[in-house]
């Protein structure tokens with residue numbers, strides 16, 4: 001099978017979504033890019049996860065032409081493509097309809113960084129990418145979803161390696177990472193922090209952001225120049 005190892009990795013990553021209860025029925029999709037080969041692989045549209053096989057995974061080039069796979073690629077393919085072409089640091093992308101993240105997307109609101117759980121992975125709020133103007137909607141909706149995400153990050157000066165996800169207004173979350181597996185990990189984190197931010201708002205009437213020093217301590221201990229989080233404990237400590 002052409003692009004076998006890439007399609008296998010993407011197939012395995014897609015199967016994690018129902019396992020983590022991030023998707024219902026056929027909702028959602030995972031992709032991963034092989035920049036050296038100039039292609040990315042993505043879940044086919046509308047296929048039940050229980051029926052999905054590695055050979056069903058569709059491979060496209062970075063201009064969006066199908067290179068391998070007999071089925072139609074995900075209806076979100078244009079969004080994945082926009083992100084791969086705009087942000088070279090992105091290696092894998094996940095889209096889900098996980099309930100709490102969708103609630104913030106449908107509200108059209110950023111998910112504020114209320115505590116250390118989110119600060120460990122997101123250096124601030126999870127931004128909400130707004131609807132695009134009617135003039136922009138003229139093109140394919142999926143292309144505009146990707147463009148709205150890119151323009152949100154560029155206009156707000158956000159680094160996709162520091163903020164590995166977004167909620168798209170009236171739609172749902174997209175997350176990313178160095179590969180498909182890390183993008184799935186971030187999708188789990190995003191759904192969890194979406195839930196706890198919502199609960200925080202229910203407890204005290206607002207989902208107030210944590211102080212900046214919490215973000216600096218928690219995010220930079222994992223991602224900063226002197227990152228130390230997750231190191232094996234030194235002998236004798």
Ligand SMILES: O=C(CO)[C@@H](O)[C@@H](O)COP(=O)(O)O
Nearest residue numbers: 027028029045046074075076
């Ligand atoms: O958001 C939607 C539909 O509202 C899609 O992302 C979701 O159904 C997944 O579609 P695909 O099966 O990947 O084409």
